[in-house]
Structures are given as structure tokens and as C-alpha cells.
Amino acid sequence: LCFAYASALTFTSSSDQLEASTFTRVMTLLQYAEEQWLARQQTPRLAEVYALRALISVRQGKIPEAARAARQALALLSPEQSTWHVVCQTTLAIEARWLGHFQSAYQTLLRGLSTFRDIQEQEGSIVLKLFLGELCLEQGTLYQAEELFQTALREAKEGSNDQARALAGMAQLAYEHNQLAQAQQQAQQALAISMTINDRLLQVQATLTLA
Numbered sequence: 001l002c003f004a005y006a007s008a009l010t011f012t013s014s015s016d017q018l019e020a021s022t023f024t025r026v027m028t029l030l031q032y033a034e035e036q037w038l039a040r041q042q043t044p045r046l047a048e049v050y051a052l053r054a055l056i057s058v059r060q061g062k063i064p065e066a067a068r069a070a071r072q073a074l075a076l077l078s079p080e081q082s083t084w085h086v087v088c089q090t091t092l093a094i095e096a097r098w099l100g101h102f103q104s105a106y107q108t109l110l111r112g113l114s115t116f117r118d119i120q121e122q123e124g125s126i127v128l129k130l131f132l133g134e135l136c137l138e139q140g141t142l143y144q145a146e147e148l149f150q151t152a153l154r155e156a157k158e159g160s161n162d163q164a165r166a167l168a169g170m171a172q173l174a175y176e177h178n179q180l181a182q183a184q185q186q187a188q189q190a191l192a193i194s195m196t197i198n199d200r201l202l203q204v205q206a207t208l209t210l211a
Contacts, residue, residue: 002030002036003045003048003049005029009025014160014196016161017059047072047074047077048084050069051077051088054067063098066095070088070092073088086128089112090108093112096108097138102138102139106135106136113125113128126152133169136148146170150170152165153166160193161193161194161202164206168190171187172209174186191203
């Protein structure tokens with residue numbers, strides 16, 4: 001029950017950035033779940049605790065911490081836990097991107113996207129398209145980045161973190177193409193959504209584009 005409640009609090013949050021009180025509650029619940037499953041030697045369930053910690057740490061921008069948790073989880077996950085496998089591999093792809101290993105990150109994200117398509121994990125697929133779009137933007141493959149951001153924008157829920165990230169990506173692309181009016185409009189849209197859902201990292205990203 002502790003893990004289920006922690007998962008619900010994480011995945012129903014409108015923002016990837018959990019409120020401080022919610023974050024503290026989730027971490028406490030995961031600690032209880034870890035202690036219980038360690039005592040019962042329930043390895044696959046224990047792996048899920050580490051995987052969820054990895055996801056939360058990525059959302060907080062704590063990449064080394066996230067990667068450590070992802071490696072803990074991957075050592076314990078069963079082959080049937082495919083969604084959590086992708087979550088952890090995506091975390092390691094983000095670490096690779098952070099370390100400058102862009103091709104490795106790109107290939108890992110592509111494999112994850114393929115898995116999510118196979119199991120029809122729609123929301124996870126959107127997130128991976130956004131990560132791929134951001135990676136392509138950083139590497140200067142602008143046409144590919146545009147395709148990924150546009151697809152994510154079409155599929156994202158109205159007013160969601162995913163929609164704001166897609167708009168922020170499109171704004172950066174417009175800026176690269178010197179389409180300043182369009183860049184400003186999309187950045188303002190991203191900023192408005194990020195303020196509504198209280199996502200601080202997205203607020204910073206959109207504000208920087210507007211600067």
C-alpha cells in the first residue's frame with residue numbers, strides 16, 4: 001500500500017516537480033516500502049521502489065542520484081517488468097546525455113520508445129519523444145527535433161507538463177530559425193502552463209527563451 005500510494009502521488013501530480021510536502025511524503029512512503037520488501041525478500045517489488053526513486057530524481061534534476069537508483073533497480077528487475085526497465089534505461093540515457101555521450105543516449109531512448117509503442121504505453125511514449133526532441137535540438141538536428149516536438153504536442157493533454165515541454169521545445173526551434181515572434185508566442189504559452197502547474201524548471205526554460 002505504501003508503494004501504491006507513493007506511485008499515485010507521483011503520477012497524478014500535474015507537475016513533474018512535486019510540492020515539497022508531497023515529495024517528503026512520497027520519500028517516506030518509499031522508505032517504508034523498501035524496509036517491508038527487504039524484510040520479505042520480495043526482490044521485484046524492491047526493484048520498483050528503486051525505479052520510482054530514479055524517476056523522481058530525474059524529474060528533480062538530480063541526475064547522479066537518479067542513475068544510482070536506476071542501476072539498483074536494473075540489477076533486480078525481472079524481464080516481465082518492461083515499463084520499469086524502460087524508466088531505468090531512460091534514466092541512464094539522461095545520465096549519458098548529461099555526460100556528453102549523445103549517441104549512446106539517443107540509441108537507448110529509441111529502444112525505450114520502441115518498447116513503449118509495443119506495449120501501448122502512450123504517456124511514456126510522449127515523454128520519450130520529448131527527451132529525444134531535446135537531444136536532437138542540442139545536437140543541431142533541427143528537422144528531426146521539430147517532428148518529435150510536433151508529435152508530442154499533438155498527443156499531449158491540454159495544460160499538461162508534456163504540452164508545456166513540447167511548446168518550450170518548439171519555441172527554441174523557432175528561435176534557431178530566427179522566427180522570433182513565433183518563438184515568443186510559444187514560450188509564453190509554455191510559461192503560462194508551467195506557472196499553472198507550478199513546474200519551476202519549465203518556468204526557467206521558458207523565461208530564458210523569452211529573455
